[in-house]
Amino acid sequence: MDLQYWPNDALGRREDGKFLQRFLTGRYEQVGGPFVLNIDAGWGRGKSYFLKCLGDQLEGGGHLVARVNAWKTDHADDPLLAVMAAIEDGLKPYAAKKSVREKIDALKHNAGSIVWAGVKGALVGAARRYGGDAVDEIADLAGAPAPPKSDGKSAKRAVSNDISAAVINEVESIADRAARSAIEKFRNAERSIESFKSNMSALLEVAFAAGAKAPFFVLIDELDRCRPPYALEMLERAKHLFDISEVVFIIATDTGQMKESIKAVYGSGFDSARYLHRFFDRTYNFEEPTLDAFLTMLRDRQPIDEAKLSVPEQWTSVQEAILVGIGGFDMSLRDFSQCYDLLERTPF
Numbered sequence: 598m599d600l601q602y603w604p605n606d607a608l609g610r611r612e613d614g615k616f617l618q619r620f621l622t623g624r625y626e627q628v629g630g631p632f633v634l635n636i637d638a639g640w641g642r643g644k645s646y647f648l649k650c651l652g653d654q655l656e657g658g659g660h661l662v663a664r665v666n667a668w669k670t671d672h673a674d675d676p677l678l679a680v681m682a683a684i685e686d687g688l689k690p691y692a693a694k695k696s697v698r699e700k701i702d703a704l705k706h707n708a709g710s711i712v713w714a715g716v717k718g719a720l721v722g723a724a725r726r727y728g729g730d731a732v733d734e735i736a737d738l739a740g741a742p743a744p745p746k747s748d749g750k751s752a753k754r755a756v757s758n759d760i761s762a763a764v765i766n767e768v769e770s771i772a773d774r775a776a777r778s779a780i781e782k783f784r785n786a787e788r789s790i791e792s793f794k795s796n797m798s799a800l801l802e803v804a805f806a807a808g809a810k811a812p813f814f815v816l817i818d819e820l821d822r823c824r825p826p827y828a829l830e831m832l833e834r835a836k837h838l839f840d841i842s843e844v845v846f847i848i849a850t851d852t853g854q855m856k857e858s859i860k861a862v863y864g865s866g867f868d869s870a871r872y873l874h875r876f877f878d879r880t881y882n883f884e885e886p887t888l889d890a891f892l893t894m895l896r897d898r899q900p901i902d903e904a905k906l907s908v909p910e911q912w913t914s915v916q917e918a919i920l921v922g923i924g925g926f927d928m929s930l931r932d933f934s935q936c937y938d939l940l941e942r943t944p945f
Contacts, residue, residue, distance in 0.1 A: 599657075602650050604650075605897040607891070607897060608642070617634070617881060621814075625812045631840045633876060633877050633878050635873075635879070638849070638851065642883045644883075648816045648847065662814045663684045663814070664683055665683045665817045666819055667817055667819050668819035668822040676830050677838065680831075680834060681705060683815070684704075700796060703796045794840075798841055801813050811843055814846075815839070820850050821850045826862060829859065829862060835848070835876065836875070855873065857869075886930070892916060892920060895934060896916070899941045923936045
């Protein structure tokens with residue numbers, strides 16, 4: 598029974614999990630991948646609980662699951678590192694097999710090349726900002742022969758023209774070499790990405806042959822809490838590096854908050870909603886929980902010693918007293934949670 602994977606399910610997220618598992622596995626069997634699902638829910642709607650329990654349920658059904666807490670990993674320079682670590686953890690049940698281990702090592706090598714290319718590009722960009730593209734090479738022109746001694750204006754003009762022509766020719770040569778180098782770097786990056794995808798597919802093929810069920814699920818939580826550039830790069834990595842038929846991403850976000858993060862990077866007038874549609878194939882919304890269900894969830898997570906509470910006679914339970922006493926005000930779930938937290942922490 599799937600009940601074992603959903604303890605204290607006060608908000609009824611088990612039904613969402615059952616539906617989405619059927620939808621995602623059924624879609625994979627009929628259409629294939631890749632696929633990116635966005636779980637869109639505001640604060641207090643149980644996103645983290647849902648991903649944790651859904652991951653347990655998927656693993657219990659034989660699927661491989663990689664779990665990424667983006668908020669805990671946004672100190673990294675590149676989110677690909679966090680995803681790779683999660684993939685390696687998700688493949689642990691099969692890592693003892695030599696074939697799987699070899700594929701993991703090859704994949705990590707590809708990932709390292711992709712990350713290093715980004716780091717190197719950032720370093721080169723910084724050098725160009727502070728020193729110019731060709732300072733050292735142009736400086737070599739200082740070794741040109743000194744102009745001959747002459748008091749004539751024509752001689753000075755001839756020397757000046759010669760030096761100007763030499764500088765122009767050298768700059769053109771440097772620009773040509775830089776263009777060729779940029780194209781080659783681009784081609785190398787493309788080859789690394791294609792190798793990454795190929796090795797990822799080969800790795801999953803070996804894991805599926807060893808008994809794992811397809812598809813491979815990657816669950817990403819807390820993305821809306823990350824630094825905006827990191828959150829956007831995580832989406833880029835998920836969409837462009839993992840557009841592999843065997844991989845399904847489930848990304849839980851407060852999409853309203855994500856839109857604000859995007860605007861923080863691209864400006865307040867940027868169409869962040871349209872931008873997000875580039876990454877998500879489908880969005881699933883949780884229903885708004887009732888205050889009664891939300892309070893039950895809070896009491897499960899932060900029990901109050903009810904022996905220390907005195908409930909007026911007109912209220913039959915602590916639950917009712919809290920709902921009437923606190924919930925009588927028109928407040929958000931976050932505000933209600935903060936009030937409950939104060940009540941739970943208050944010494945009686």
